[in-house]
Amino acid sequence: MGLKNKKILLIIGGGISAYKSLDLIRLLQRKGSSVKVILTKSGKKFVTSLSISSLSKNRVFEDIFDEKNKGKMDHISLSRWADAILVLPATANFMSKLSRGSADDLATTVILAANKEIFLIPAMNVRMWLHKATQKNFNTLVNYGYKFIGPVDGEMACGEYGKGKMSSPRQVLSYLEKFFKEKNYLKKKNISAIVTTGPTREYIDPVRFISNESSGKQGYEIALELSRLGIKTTLISGPTNINYNNEIKVKKVTSGKEMFDAVKRTLPTDIAVCSAAVSDFKPLTRKKQKIKKKLKLEEIKLEHNPDILEFLGKNNRYKPKLLVGFSAETENIINNSMEKMQNKLCDIMVANDVSKKGVGFNTDFNEVIIIDKKGNTEKVKKSSKRFIASIVARKIMNSFLDIKKNLN
Numbered sequence: 001m002g003l004k005n006k007k008i009l010l011i012i013g014g015g016i017s018a019y020k021s022l023d024l025i026r027l028l029q030r031k032g033s034s035v036k037v038i039l040t041k042s043g044k045k046f047v048t049s050l051s052i053s054s055l056s057k058n059r060v061f062e063d064i065f066d067e068k069n070k071g072k073m074d075h076i077s078l079s080r081w082a083d084a085i086l087v088l089p090a091t092a093n094f095m096s097k098l099s100r101g102s103a104d105d106l107a108t109t110v111i112l113a114a115n116k117e118i119f120l121i122p123a124m125n126v127r128m129w130l131h132k133a134t135q136k137n138f139n140t141l142v143n144y145g146y147k148f149i150g151p152v153d154g155e156m157a158c159g160e161y162g163k164g165k166m167s168s169p170r171q172v173l174s175y176l177e178k179f180f181k182e183k184n185y186l187k188k189k190n191i192s193a194i195v196t197t198g199p200t201r202e203y204i205d206p207v208r209f210i211s212n213e214s215s216g217k218q219g220y221e222i223a224l225e226l227s228r229l230g231i232k233t234t235l236i237s238g239p240t241n242i243n244y245n246n247e248i249k250v251k252k253v254t255s256g257k258e259m260f261d262a263v264k265r266t267l268p269t270d271i272a273v274c275s276a277a278v279s280d281f282k283p284l285t286r287k288k289q290k291i292k293k294k295l296k297l298e299e300i301k302l303e304h305n306p307d308i309l310e311f312l313g314k315n316n317r318y319k320p321k322l323l324v325g326f327s328a329e330t331e332n333i334i335n336n337s338m339e340k341m342q343n344k345l346c347d348i349m350v351a352n353d354v355s356k357k358g359v360g361f362n363t364d365f366n367e368v369i370i371i372d373k374k375g376n377t378e379k380v381k382k383s384s385k386r387f388i389a390s391i392v393a394r395k396i397m398n399s400f401l402d403i404k405k406n407l408n
Helices: 016-030 049-056 074-081 092-100 106-113 126-130 132-144 169-188 217-228 256-266 308-314 333-344 385-407
Strands: 007-012 034-039 084-090 117-122 152-155 161-165 192-197 232-237 249-252 271-274 281-283 302-304 322-329 348-353 365-372 377-384
Touching: 007 016, 007 074, 007 106, 016 034, 016 049, 016 084, 016 169, 034 049, 034 074, 034 106, 074 106, 084 092, 084 106, 084 169, 092 106, 092 117, 092 132, 117 169, 126 132, 126 161, 132 377, 132 385, 169 385, 192 217, 192 256, 217 232, 217 271, 217 385, 232 256, 256 308, 271 308, 271 385, 308 322, 308 333, 322 333, 322 385, 333 348, 333 365, 348 385, 365 385, 377 385
Parallel strands: 007 034, 007 084, 084 117, 192 232, 192 271, 232 249, 271 322, 322 348
Antiparallel strands: 152 161, 281 302, 348 365, 365 377
């Protein structure tokens, strides 16, 4: 079962829908989950600590400065204990605080310190939900990587009808079950992935090299998302300024040839995501000493680097079950990317216009078009690279599961 033995941290916000948290606790426990609860100051207006502790069989956490916890830091220990964090109901005010990065109570501090999936279950009046400020906060939180369950259309406590009604406890349960089932399946099947990222440096002499402005951030975020989905992920990275954490295995390389060799050494793999901006060309020879100005430019001869994506697509011995390429273009984005996908025998191509300002190379944002083998396209407007990564990772997972289903 997807929720069996899972540890769920439930944050109860201050809205009329807070009473539904009690039902959710029961449902989670019936599925075999352990539940701990943080009750916010506003949440206490709607449900009591006694009813929560009676159902959850655990102490209820309320105050970040609780004198009972001398020497303990609940905001750290609770976020590390949980497999997932839920906020129910996520009110307009709570969303506003999260979008600003507030950490003025136990609930917001736990979330800011968390390294787990965070699910927000909104509940508010339809006009509050549709207000520009709330929608701006919603988009900000999506870009931060928060996952939303709802809201849905329906009649509200105020008597009005529209979008803003909280998803029912059973809908929340169903969403979580599906999330963990998929994650558990991929982890149980020991699915592996390689992600390449960053630029490469092709040295002309000891101080000069051919490269590009790739930051490696997009590939890194995709690798993190795949790892969080339960996929055993190896990131092969060119030179970047990223401080990699220990969530994934990282192999650092410098040149395109080194990246090609590192990929081959990591094979076989189930999934390969080639997001690195490998230099197409490299000097035929690397000078041992610094080249003096008097050397003419035409004396530097270039040759092609190994094409990692093409190697993986056309080599039956090494071809992954799912191959994802990236296409950095400046014109005819879709046509050029589809041609590349067909030539390299990719399953998915992620295309972006690197001529646009504020997205792509050396920024925290991207704007992409995801293309599949059938020619279907999905455009993702300018968003954080973390959000783009979550969309790409979900597409990869769904496509991989479809392939496995067809093979069986």
